[in-house]
Amino acid sequence: MNIKIIDSHLREYLKTPATANEIKDILSLTSVSVEKLEKVEKDYIYDIEVTTNRVDLMSVLGIAKEAQTSLTQFGKAARFIKPIFKKPKEEQIEKISIKNDPKLVNRVCAVVLSVNVKDSPLFIKERLERSGIRSLNNLIDITNYVMREIGHPAHVFDFQRITTKTIVIRESSKGEKIKTLDGKEYVLPGGDIVADDGEGNIIDLLGIMGLENSVVTKNSKRILFFIDNNNPHKIRKTSMELGIRSEAAVLNEKGVDPEKAYDALLKGIELYEKYADGKVISPIYDIYPNKIAEKKIDVSEEKISKVLGIKIPEAEIKNILTKLGFGVLKKGNELEVIVPTSRVEDVEIEEDIIEEVARIYGYHKLPSILPKVELVKSSPFTNQFFWEERVKNSLKYWGFTETYTYSMVSADLFEGDIKDAVKIGNPLNEDLVFMRRTIVPSLLKVLHENKGNEEVKIFELANTYHKRLNNLPEETMTLAGVFKKSDASFYEAKGIIEQLLNDLGIKSIFKKPQKASVGSSVYIDKQSLRSSELKSYIGEIEVLDNNIIDFELNFEEILKHAALKKTYKPIAKHPPIVEDLSFIVDINVQTQDIIEEIRKQSTLITDVYLLDEFENSRTFHVIYQDPDKNLTNEEVSKIRKKIIKSLKEKFNTELKN
Secondary structure, eight states: OEEEEEHHHHTTTEEOOOOHHHHHHHHHHHSSEEEEEEEETTEEEEEEEOOTTOGGGSSHHHHHHHHHHHHHHTTOOOEEOOOOOOOOOOOOSOOOEEEOOTTTEEEEEEEEEEOOOOOOOHHHHHHHHHTTOOOOOHHHHHHHHHHHHHSSOOEEEEGGGOTTOEEEEEEOOTTOEEEBTTSOEEEOOSSOEEEEOSSSOEEEETTTEEBTTTOOOTTOOEEEEEEEEEOHHHHHHHHHHHTOOOHHHHHHTTOOOTTHHHHHHHHHHHHHHHHSOOEEOSOOEEEOOOOOOOEEEEEEHHHHHHHHTSOOOHHHHHHHHHHTTOEEEEETTEEEEEEOGGGTTTOOSHHHHHHHHHHHHOGGGSOOOOOOOOOOOOOGGGOHHHHHHHHHHHHHHTTOEEOOOOSEEOTTTOOSOGGGSEEOSSOSSTTOOEEOSOSHHHHHHHHHHTTTOSOEEEEEEEEEEEOOTTSOOEEEEEEEEEEEOTTOOHHHHHHHHHHHHHHTTOOEEEEOOSSSOSEEEEEEOGGGOSOTTSOOEEEEEEEOSSSEEEEEEEHHHHHTTOOOOOOOOOOOSSOOEEEEEEEEOOTTSOHHHHHHHHHHTOTTEEEEEEEEEETTEEEEEEEEOOSSSOOOHHHHHHHHHHHHHHHHHHHOOEEOO
16 A cells, blocks of 8 residues: 655644654565655655555554654654544534444444535645545545545435435445546446435445435535444455545555544534635534454563563563554553554454564664574485475476366265265365275266366376265375376376386386276385284276376375486496296286296396287396306296296296297
């Protein structure tokens, strides 16, 4: 938020010998950021950026109070001149009925005045124009002048155009139409704060902008000066939906202090009496259903010193807070800080109080010492998030898109016996009752919802949930993926998982599951296992049809073996001996089991893989090598005999001639 403040206006409430440049610099060090200081004739304009939580500083009075505290802290004499507002004599010539909804408006202050329309005095015109507000006539200019000085938006109606002498504050209905004072028409979305004349005719879009049917004109003789403090959330919603970003809307949506409303009314009356020949002709109305509750925060001097890293005397702490408008009472070893009504929205906890002390005391006075910390030797490779990010990036580069689906599923999407499901005690709806045991059905649902796409590759890394008796469910981090394309290949899925695990330093093996299924079970090669006690099974690849393949892996089990440590393997000095062995093997025996059995027979077998397969015959390529010497035919012959014997005993194989 930005506001322009005129120096001459500011000094009506701030008595100080400090120059405009000094005020600019000191405010920027301790409070708001004065973006620019511009000299105009004999005056100065402060262009100030105010953080969105400090709506109390969006006024001349707010900046004057803040400047007084900051200037004195820097050794500059400064005194805040508190304005005195006198309540005028009330008349009973006119009356108006105001019906307020406390859920919509916190406070309403209003009065009817007889006035004369004319030009505003020169100083009001200049101050408004220089602060970015267009001068129109004295009736409208005074509302803007009050807003700039007090910090609370104000509005003026032509009282003679409200023939019912009634204002009903209510929520709008969807589709109601209005025309704002700038001649633009809007259709209300519904739920907006409006005022109507008691007969359903909307005469004001409260807190945002006045309407054409009640705006003052050059013929206005009687006005209703109206201050409304509204529900900020509704103001924000309406302002954004309609695209009306008036200064009043910007202030009101931040939550203006309702305590300012009555001051704004009295200031406006004073100005109308001086510059519009104004005379109060009605009672002064003050409807205040939602008074702000007092907020107290306890904070100790010890904590302030600990957080700031420097001991600030208690007397100075109290002095700073008091000048900022806080009440301060000594309460044992703590200070009881009473938050002013203008700050209840942004001062919530002890640290907020400490921040107030720190900024006025001066951040530049705080010691530039880093807190002592214990340095812990750590590696990103021991961090689960490192591996998660690595896997996600790999899949992303291979064309996959990460998805997020609900952990809760319906009975239709739950895979397995429903008796084994973890049931939610208070489900969001009847379709989200059970915690999922597998992610794949959720991904297939996403695939179905995007059936218009011919090629889709998606994955999700999330928890699955498994029931445990008399205990909370077991949560397992799981990686699942699905891809859809014409002529989808099992070997493509196998290659993705193989390369993914290889990138994590894990060698994988794939076995056809015992049950009738198209796909493969995924295991970690025993060479990658860190302990014989760790599990090697990590998941499945499943071919659903010619176009869709899915996979699901136990990511927690993968993390137990993941490593990026590289081991140098010198080039062998002695040549290998290579031979191919063909066996007649039963069709139900898995190739991987045979490879593992061959490897077991000797440490001199450096590699084994399937070379060829025809009907019931499988040929294996076996490499023998000794790192220290050349192998002889006799040594290889002994190992070969062990292989043939072992496979015969375990798998009933026959060596082909």
